[in-house]
Amino acid sequence: xxxxxxxxxxxxxxxxxxxxxxxxxxxxxxxxxxxxGILGPVGxxxxxxxxxxxxxxxxxxxTIRPWAVSxxxxxxxxxxxxxxxxxxxxxxHDTELAQTFFSxxxxxxxxxxxxxxxxxxxxxxxxxxxxxxxxxxVCFLLPMRLATGIAFLQMKRxxxxxxxxxxxxxxxxxxxxxxxxxxxxxxxxxxSLFGVTGWWVYDIGFVAVPFIVIPYxxxxxxxxxxxxx
Amino acid sequence: xxxxxxxxxLPRVHxxxxxxxxxxxxxxxxxxxxxxxxxxxxxxxxxxxxx
Numbered sequence: 001x002x003x004x005x006x007x008x009x010x011x012x013x014x015x016x017x018x019x020x021x022x023x024x025x026x027x028x029x030x031x032x033x034x035x036x037g038i039l040g041p042v043g044x045x046x047x048x049x050x051x052x053x054x055x056x057x058x059x060x061x062x063t064i065r066p067w068a069v070s071x072x073x074x075x076x077x078x079x080x081x082x083x084x085x086x087x088x089x090x091x092x093h094d095t096e097l098a099q100t101f102f103s104x105x106x107x108x109x110x111x112x113x114x115x116x117x118x119x120x121x122x123x124x125x126x127x128x129x130x131x132x133x134x135x136x137x138v139c140f141l142l143p144m145r146l147a148t149g150i151a152f153l154q155m156k157r158x159x160x161x162x163x164x165x166x167x168x169x170x171x172x173x174x175x176x177x178x179x180x181x182x183x184x185x186x187x188x189x190x191x192s193l194f195g196v197t198g199w200w201v202y203d204i205g206f207v208a209v210p211f212i213v214i215p216y217x218x219x220x221x222x223x224x225x226x227x228x229x
Numbered sequence: 230x231x232x233x234x235x236x237x238x239l240p241r242v243h244x245x246x247x248x249x250x251x252x253x254x255x256x257x258x259x260x261x262x263x264x265x266x267x268x269x270x271x272x273x274x275x276x277x278x279x280x
Contacts, residue, residue: 034257034258035257035258035261036261037261037262037264037265038261038262038265038266039261039262040257040258040259040260040261040262041258041262043258044258055231058230058231066235067232067235067236067247068235068236068239068243068247071232071247071250071251071254072246072247072250074254075250075251075253075254075257078254078257078258079257082257082261085261096274096275096278099275099276099277099278100268100272100274100275100276100277100278101265101268102277103272103276103277103278104268104269104271104272104276104277105264105268106277107272107276107277108264108267108268114277117277202260202264204253204256205253205256205257205260208249208253209253212246212249212250212253215242215246216243216246216247216250219240219242219243220243
């Protein structure tokens, strides 16, 4: 998919094509693994290896997708994978794993995940609005963003267009989420170890995503928005 | 072209966006494991378990 053209006018060899496909698959898988908590460095190593494969293919004459697209797409997919942690809270908040890490995380950043954890009817954080945003993200936005991130990296046209749509959804999500959590500020951040500053240091990487992706997509050249099929 | 050469050819806005995206990519890769390790070393496994 990413073998767009050959500068020499010759078709790339089957070996080079295979190298690009391997590099592509590894780039996507590495991005997803990199967002899975403790596996972050493993995903980082996979991304580095994918980079090496793609560079080797490039040196052998393959024209691969622009690196800007690869980096934006990887950031997007790492972000999606990090939201899987929220799915653990949503579906498995009674497990030891969830109670250990969410209570710990709540103690550090957002006490809704610490004080009275699992006390409400749906379980998880003791903040009703939080759960509504969790449903929005885990059941709808996360799978949509996963599909669009992969399609974007495969340079499919619908991937780029659907990324713009879901980036706007993500933008609106953050407006609602930050407004909602501010309503219960004292309870959630007045009692956490690192407070609201800590929350922003941890979460800035999530909140920033639509603010990077939206301007990029709307100013990207036609090669990005109209490549593929 | 390698990524740095490609970066130089990009319009300034894209250059900034890609650099910021790369910075957040690294931030995202590191923040997860760092938090997990911090929680385990500071609070230990089973912290927050219901009695």
